[in-house]
Amino acid sequence: MLVKEIMKRQVFTLRKNNSIADAIKLFKEHHIRHIPVVNKSQHVIGIISDRDVRDASPSVLDKEVDQSLFNQSIDNIMTSPVITTHPSEYFEDVAAIFYEKEIACLPVTNKKLVGIITEKDMLYTFIQLTGTHSPSTQIEIKVPDRVGVLSDVSNLFSRRRIKIVSVYTYPSPNQSEYKIVSISNSNNESTYYNERHRKDRV
Template identity: 55%
Template sequence: MLVEEIMNKDVVTLKPDHSIKEALELLNEHHIKHIPIVNDQYSVVGIISDRDIRDAAPSTLEKQKNQAILDHNIESIMTSPVITVHPLDFIEEIASIFYEHEIACVPVTKDNRLVGVVTEKDLLYTLIQLTGIHEQSSQIEVKVPNKAGMLPAITKIFGERKINISSVFIYPFKDDHSQKIIVLRIQTMNPMPLIDELKDKGYEVLWPNIPGLSQ
């Protein structure tokens, strides 16, 4: 899936000479946590978050000093330079950026102009949709050797039973690179006959591990 499919195109922006107070008002008004800062060409020159404002402003007990800080330009506290992504980047790359740089929002730019934003919440929602967990379904986890042909062999069994697969994920088994876990979410509320058949064919079903089924 591409960034352009999940990005928010209706972006609230400010310029560097706007005040911290204006940024705070926009954050509260739109119920958002980040505002890209752009120049006259609509290029991203910085980004500000609600945390940046909290860190900059002193205690509310110091009301007069607090007001003076809020009158400063946001340029004084914005993060710059800014990590950006392209609309045709893959969402997996966004997840890696969020994790490695410990950020929760990235502006999306094309031809050096802001065209959208993606937040950590947007990405999490999309990943939930991709897992198929929002649909009525069952999950099966099968441990297989890490070699070619295992996924087609497993899915063939599902196809023969005419069971629709909502999603498939594959990840390594612990620290054993010779094994993989295939996680399938399927559109049936009674996976027991399928689990029984998988075990009869010699596959190790890790989940659900239901007592009484064939070993």
């Protein structure tokens, strides 16, 4: 799955000379948490989060609030340079960026800003890929980590007429020579098989 299939194409942006008050208004109006900062050519030059705004704003406990603080330009608090991704990047590669860089948002650029992808978008996509968004039963099978094993698993399910909704694998804990194949199948099929053959071996 590619970034262009899951990114949001409507992106709310600001210029670096916009004020903190402008950012607060945009956050509240559109219920968003991140705003890319662009120049006149729509090139991303920074990004601002709702947390950046909270940190820069006066405390609600202050008896006298200096309103001039809200008139500061956002280039004083924006993050720059910005990590970005491309519309043709793979979901798996972007997931690694989110994890390694510990970020919550990625602007999507193709020379200029064309979209945005958030950690919520990533989680929703993962749910779709694993099939947990639809009624299904999960089956986990321990298999040797060798070439052709997925074909063997697929043939096993085909012989039993079990419809596969999604498949993913992960390393078997403490057994590097094995993997766990996690399979979602239609909830109304092969209940007996699902209950009796969990963590089976192929």
